[in-house]
Each structure stands twice: as C-alpha cells, then as structure tokens.
Amino acid sequence: GAGVSQTPSNKVTEKGKYVELRCDPISGHTALYWYRQSLGQGPEFLIYFQGTGAADDSGLPNDRFFAVRPEGSVSTLKIQRTERGDSAVYLCASSFQGDITDTQYFGPGTRLTVL
Amino acid sequence: AQKITQTQPGMFVQEKEAVTLDCTYDTSDQSYGLFWYKQPSSGEMIFLIYQGSYDEQNATEGRYSLNFQKARKSANLVISASQLGDSAMYFCAMRGWRGYNKLIFGAGTRLAVHP
Numbered sequence: 001g002a003g004v005s006q007t008p009s010n011k012v013t014e015k016g017k018y019v020e021l022r023c024d025p026i027s028g029h030t031a032l033y034w035y036r037q038s039l040g041q042g043p044e045f046l047i048y049f050q051g052t053g054a055a056d057d058s059g060l061p062n063d064r065f066f067a068v069r070p071e072g073s074v075s076t077l078k079i080q081r082t083e084r085g086d087s088a089v090y091l092c093a094s095s096f097q098g099d100i101t102d103t104q105y106f107g108p109g110t111r112l113t114v115l
Numbered sequence: 116a117q118k119i120t121q122t123q124p125g126m127f128v129q130e131k132e133a134v135t136l137d138c139t140y141d142t143s144d145q146s147y148g149l150f151w152y153k154q155p156s157s158g159e160m161i162f163l164i165y166q167g168s169y170d171e172q173n174a175t176e177g178r179y180s181l182n183f184q185k186a187r188k189s190a191n192l193v194i195s196a197s198q199l200g201d202s203a204m205y206f207c208a209m210r211g212w213r214g215y216n217k218l219i220f221g222a223g224t225r226l227a228v229h230p
C-alpha cells in the first residue's frame with residue numbers, strides 16, 4: 001500500500017514568514033510523529049499524535065511551532081515567524097498504534113530553507 | 116535520560132563483504148526497543164530491523180542482523196554480502212518505556228560500499 005507522503009518536498013521561505021508542512025500517514029495508522037533533522041544529525045522528536053490529539057508535544061522548540069491533526073489522519077505542522085535556524089528537513093512518521101514495539105514508518109521529508 | 120551513541124562517522128566496505136556498524140545505548144528503562152534505519156541520499160528513512168529488550172535471540176531480516184549484547188548495552192548492525200545499494204547513512208534508534216512514543220536517534224554512520 002501507499003507509504004507516508006509529505007508535501008511539499010521542498011519549501012523556501014523568507015525569515016519572518018509563516019509556513020505549513022503537510023503529512024499524510026499510512027492508512028489505518030493511528031499514531032503520527034513529527035521529527036526535525038538538521039544537517040549531519042539524526043532526527044529529533046517534535047510531537048506525537050494519537051488519533052486527533054497531541055499526546056506529547058515536548059519536542060516542539062518554542063511556541064512558534066504548532067501541529068494539528070483534526071480528523072485523525074492528515075497532519076499539518078505550522079511554523080510562524082520563521083527563523084534561519086528553522087532550516088532543516090522535517091520528517092513525518094506513522095505507526096499502527098504507537099506502543100513500544102511499533103515500527104515507525106517515515107515519509108520522504110520536507111526540506112525547509114529559511115532565507 | 117536515554118541516549119544513542121554511534122562512534123563511526125564513516126565506514127568503507129568492499130562489495131560482497133560483511134560490515135558491522137556500532138551502536139551503544141543508555142537507558143534506565145527495563146523495557147525498550149532498538150531500531151535501525153537506513154537513509155539513502157534521497158532522504159527517506161527506511162526501517163531495517165527491530166530488537167526488543169526482552170528478546171532472547173538476535174533479530175535477523177534478510178542480510179541484516181542485530182548483534183544485541185544487553186549487558187554491554189550495544190546493538191550493532193551487521194550487513195552481510197554488502198551491495199552497492201547499501202551505500203547510505205545508517206541510524207540506530209531506541210524507544211524506552213518512558214517516553215515510548217518517541218524515537219531517540221544516534222548521529223548516524225555513513226557507509227560507502229566499494230566495487
């Protein structure tokens with residue numbers, strides 16, 4: 001079946017602008033995750049959804065970052081007043097239930113560049 | 116705190132030979148999961164193999180096997196019969212009972228397979 005999809009694949013914006021990144025998880029997966037991967041590093045956790053609710057948003061760096069998943073499927077990561085330090089690849093992943101043995105399957109990522 | 120350490124920034128291997136990528140972890144959880152992902156230049160994180168902390172046997176998936184040494188807190192990935200397509204970044208990750216929803220990644224190892 002179809003894997004996790006993310007749009008856009010690339011996003012270039014100017015400092016101070018607002019951006020939205022979209023994630024479409026694997027059908028039937030209730031758990032959805034956002035990670036951020038800076039150049040030369042491993043991904044870092046941002047937020048986890050179980051269904052429609054954000055069960056853990058402890059990885060969001062500040063209040064400029066916000067994510068929603070209103071119908072328990074597609075999720076949008078929103079970044080306000082973007083800064084150059086927000087430049088990174090934003091990865092979305094989904095898993096069947098979200099428990100400890102669940103495998104997270106990743107999308108191709110959105111490369112965000114803030115000029 | 117949970118931590119993953121990958122001490123090999125880069126590794127080289129001849130095609131058809133086996134290679135071991137090192138991973139050590141730190142956690143105070145009794146129950147946890149260990150994962151390996153492959154990230155080709157295209158950017159997508161591809162799940163390779165999973166090992167649960169209570170699994171008595173080392174996990175294997177085709178040419179991939181995980182050398183799990185619990186007392187040493189190591190979870191090395193062994194790739195047998197390397198292929199040119201194995202050239203990529205490899206990330207070790209863990210998921211603990213506390214904070215089970217998030218994966219903690221290492222910095223990665225870049226593997227280059229030479230013909």
